[in-house]
Amino acid sequence: MTIQQTLNSFRTGPDETGHFGNFGGRFVAETLMPLILDLEKAYTEAKADPAFHAELASFHTHYVGRPSPLYFAERLTEHVGGAKIYLKRDELNHTGAHKINNVLGQILLARRMGKTRIIAETGAGQHGVATATACARFGLKCIVYMGAVDVERQKPNVFRMRMLGAEIVPVVSGSKTLKDAMNEALRDWVSNVEDTFYCIGTSAGPHPYPMMVRDFQSIIGKEAREQMLEREGRLPDSLVACIGGGSNAIGLFHPFLDDPSVAIYGVEAAGHGVASGAHAASLNGGRPGVLHGNRTYLLMDADGQIAEAHSISAGLDYPGIGPEHAWLHDTGRVTYLSTTDSEALEAFQLLSKLEGIIPALEPAHAIARAVEIAASKPKDHLMIVNLCGRGDKDIFSVAEHLGGME
Amino acid sequence: MTTRIDTRFAALKSEGRAALVTFVMAGDPDHATALDVIKALPAAGADLIEIGMPFTDPMADGPAIQAAGLRALAGGETLHSTIDIVRSFRKGDSETPIILMGYFNPIYIYGVEVFLKDAKEAGVDGLIVVDCPPEEDDELCKPALKAGLNFIRLATPTTDEKRLPKVLSNTSGFVYYVSIAGITGAATPDFGKVATAVARIKMHTDLPVAVGFGVKTAADASAIAKGADGVVVGSALVEAVRKSLDADGKATAQTVSAVTALVSEIAAGVRAVKK
Ligand SMILES: Cc1ncc(COP(=O)(O)O)c(C=O)c1O
Numbered sequence: 001m002t003i004q005q006t007l008n009s010f011r012t013g014p015d016e017t018g019h020f021g022n023f024g025g026r027f028v029a030e031t032l033m034p035l036i037l038d039l040e041k042a043y044t045e046a047k048a049d050p051a052f053h054a055e056l057a058s059f060h061t062h063y064v065g066r067p068s069p070l071y072f073a074e075r076l077t078e079h080v081g082g083a084k085i086y087l088k089r090d091e092l093n094h095t096g097a098h099k100i101n102n103v104l105g106q107i108l109l110a111r112r113m114g115k116t117r118i119i120a121e122t123g124a125g126q127h128g129v130a131t132a133t134a135c136a137r138f139g140l141k142c143i144v145y146m147g148a149v150d151v152e153r154q155k156p157n158v159f160r161m162r163m164l165g166a167e168i169v170p171v172v173s174g175s176k177t178l179k180d181a182m183n184e185a186l187r188d189w190v191s192n193v194e195d196t197f198y199c200i201g202t203s204a205g206p207h208p209y210p211m212m213v214r215d216f217q218s219i220i221g222k223e224a225r226e227q228m229l230e231r232e233g234r235l236p237d238s239l240v241a242c243i244g245g246g247s248n249a250i251g252l253f254h255p256f257l258d259d260p261s262v263a264i265y266g267v268e269a270a271g272h273g274v275a276s277g278a279h280a281a282s283l284n285g286g287r288p289g290v291l292h293g294n295r296t297y298l299l300m301d302a303d304g305q306i307a308e309a310h311s312i313s314a315g316l317d318y319p320g321i322g323p324e325h326a327w328l329h330d331t332g333r334v335t336y337l338s339t340t341d342s343e344a345l346e347a348f349q350l351l352s353k354l355e356g357i358i359p360a361l362e363p364a365h366a367i368a369r370a371v372e373i374a375a376s377k378p379k380d381h382l383m384i385v386n387l388c389g390r391g392d393k394d395i396f397s398v399a400e401h402l403g404g405m406e
Numbered sequence: 407m408t409t410r411i412d413t414r415f416a417a418l419k420s421e422g423r424a425a426l427v428t429f430v431m432a433g434d435p436d437h438a439t440a441l442d443v444i445k446a447l448p449a450a451g452a453d454l455i456e457i458g459m460p461f462t463d464p465m466a467d468g469p470a471i472q473a474a475g476l477r478a479l480a481g482g483e484t485l486h487s488t489i490d491i492v493r494s495f496r497k498g499d500s501e502t503p504i505i506l507m508g509y510f511n512p513i514y515i516y517g518v519e520v521f522l523k524d525a526k527e528a529g530v531d532g533l534i535v536v537d538c539p540p541e542e543d544d545e546l547c548k549p550a551l552k553a554g555l556n557f558i559r560l561a562t563p564t565t566d567e568k569r570l571p572k573v574l575s576n577t578s579g580f581v582y583y584v585s586i587a588g589i590t591g592a593a594t595p596d597f598g599k600v601a602t603a604v605a606r607i608k609m610h611t612d613l614p615v616a617v618g619f620g621v622k623t624a625a626d627a628s629a630i631a632k633g634a635d636g637v638v639v640g641s642a643l644v645e646a647v648r649k650s651l652d653a654d655g656k657a658t659a660q661t662v663s664a665v666t667a668l669v670s671e672i673a674a675g676v677r678a679v680k681k
Binding site: 017025026027028029030031032033034035173174179180183186187190191192193289290291292293298300302303304305306 | 460461462463464465466467468469472476479484485486509510511512513514515516536537538539540541542559560561562563564565566569573584587588589592
């Protein structure tokens, strides 16, 4: 905890070379280097331009439906008998998840840069759907890379993307999941440098992506902060969010990082259990390495070969994590826990039955730990859980796990 | 410091021809066969040898080299055993330059300092690490130079005039010009454009410039050799390995000769161009 004591702020990263402490950076092939420098320049300019923010804000209000409500989950709170649990309802956004917050920011930026062809990787398909949606809205060509395994387990989203006019490329290389989709998207970008914008779906990848995606997702935390102050007259005592690459989590956390009274919990996917080896918990079960353009915690073998992640949730099934989380973990500012597949399935049902809200399997991981933490807290403890996606896309695969729909 | 790479390029320059740089994947399809292939390369006409360090997530490689890496990993190849290949090769050949090519993570996990020491002792001359651009030079490039290894940088069609000096700083051995904005094994480049790009790089450096990505035939090699100091061929050789395998993906009696036959053919293409 010595680092924490010497830091004035947790909100100033990354440095100008894209590092959060020892994490992050720009580990990409030379072909891409000029492109990410270009992107960084364009983003820095956009960030300083009120017109960019005004355009984004207008789309948030009229297209996405922001602000998303901060909802007091009364029956869940009663059931748990501890902390007062609020849900930040980003699952009500257009397209059903937080992913659209980031996508709109990046697509508006792509337009400013004159790019006409958008590529994206997707796991659960939520980022793919959000990207396909924004591309349809702005008349841009959209190509989505998706692991062949995920194409199979997230069929409703594959169909939605096609409806929206996107081309889906099933990725059959490597382990055929999210990490391979990201490799394939990077290969596409290397091959189409003139007209293509790579819209990354989480707070990972080379600098400036982790910073940029975080900035676009921070709308979640900014709203939640204001809403809580308005509702309860004070800041929350704790925050809980699930972590795939970490974008919904960093979006909620970032505006609160310098409020020491706010305890912050990130929840990784423990799959069959961290001890089983079949999981996606890079912080709890991995170690630092370099992949997809940045240094962060990764799942890998003794030789530095990247391991396959496992999670019931396709959106959390990634063997890495955004570099800012790696840093927040090492500094001790955020506590990272994990939830197994079966715990997530239970939480999925619990929230559905008690609140009439079917969560995506991803935030069900957060709900599982939130319920446990809340139980140990007094009734005046205020907790916010990021309900970052809805479960429509998951009902068929959940039904399979629970033994049918009869 | 003069390395085997410097010596070899200087010798070929006085011979009046370009170098043939051959890439094969360590451990593809198994450790012993890959070693046999590598040992046979110089006699077949290879002037420099690049040995791929297999990695699960080779983001700049096309399907052929991706598959070769996965075959090698399935066969149990590790970075330690790849260094063993170089050690064994050096017992019979003290002159042909060896360059290890791959991605940073396996090296980072091996431990940069230990890796550089082991590689140097085994007889490695240079490194090409795709995901270590000049912006990350403190990680591997500078320690490698300090350890007496060449650090060979990739210059690409997206490396403009302004950036070129940055790419060329801390580079040694030779400059690897990537002939297309794309992944390995992709389309054949436009030879006219490549010649212009090589000439542009040569205005900024005295280092030899080798050109790779997309070279498949002796004719391609001749076309590149006219303007460049070296021609790199990789995916075509890796494909020759794949095509020689049996139905279970195991090496056959043809595996080594399939590679050497193609190397000889391409070497003839390189040597046909007098400079
Ligand atoms: C609903 C939902 N939540 C969370 C995630 C995980 O991503 P992140 O950690 O970037 O929020 C995904 C990814 O697909 C998702 O669809």
